[in-house]
Amino acid sequence: MTAGGKEAVTSKRRLGIARQVALELRKGRRKHLWLICAAMLGVLLLWFGYQSARQVEVTADYRVLLYSLPTVNAVFLPLLSAVVASTVCDVENRGNMWKQLLTMERAEDLFCAKWLTCVLVLAAVVTVEVAAASVIGGTLGFQAVPVSESLVLWVSTLAVCLFVATVVECLCLFIANQFVPLVVGVALSFLGLFSMYLPAYVSVFVPSSYFGLLSTVGMSYDYATEVITWSTVAWPVGYFAVIVLVTVAAFALSLRAFARKEP
Secondary structure, three states: OOHHHHHHHHHHHHHHHHHHHHHHHHHHHHOOHHHHHHHHHHHHHHHHHHHHHHHOOOOOOOHHHHHHHHHHHHHHHHHHHHHHHHHHHHHHHHHOOHHHHHOOOOHHHHHHHHHHHHHHHHHHHHHHHHHHHHHHHHHHOOOOOOHHHHHHHHHHHHHHHHHHHHHHHHHHHHOOOOHHHHHHHHHHHHHHHHHHHOOHHHHOOOHHHHHHHOOOEEEEEEOOOOEEEEEEOOOOHHHHHHHHHHHHHHHHHHHHHHHOOOO
16 A cells, blocks of 8 residues: 555544544533533532632642642542543443444444543543632632643643543443443542542552642641641652553553454
């Protein structure tokens, strides 16, 4: 095949995946996916706003926001990520349509289209969350959050959400019972609630704890003076590399297994 022919095939495949992603987004709209995300995000921001309103009475340091938001994320976002992945796969699971779909399109394209749909939805959710948190902080009287630190927070949060969504999508594609993936989301949210109290050698094995592990803010408490001191720490690139590598591995293994799925 000539170089031009290869480019034409690649371009056609990309357009096909783009159309599949658009179709998946339309399916999600029928399943009220955006409404579910908006409702869960609204509860998250209400909790975050309530906590921030109490803390601003002590200090207006913006680092309080960057410390509090990952803590709230560890509770809400694992479940939200699981719900997104489960909803994206729910139509085919309910109708047992996998065999029909796999006779009409490549398994790899179907898997990638559903994963990319999760990426787009979660990216939108995280973008709105980070922007809204900054607005809430400014309204309450906190210092403005630097753009660079907001960007690091966005990247860190999305990376952990995509790991959870990748694992849950894999479970959805191989397990017909959608209750199992949702249980995984609930379990990760429950663990996220206590992740900050776990020893470091344990928390590194808990996916939801990475919302806090990737934080760029440190906190120290002086028991003698009862004063909390906030500090900026270097972005833990090592933890970020771990979550990215594990996500890539989960994606690659799941894609390979799904590609071998018999129609």
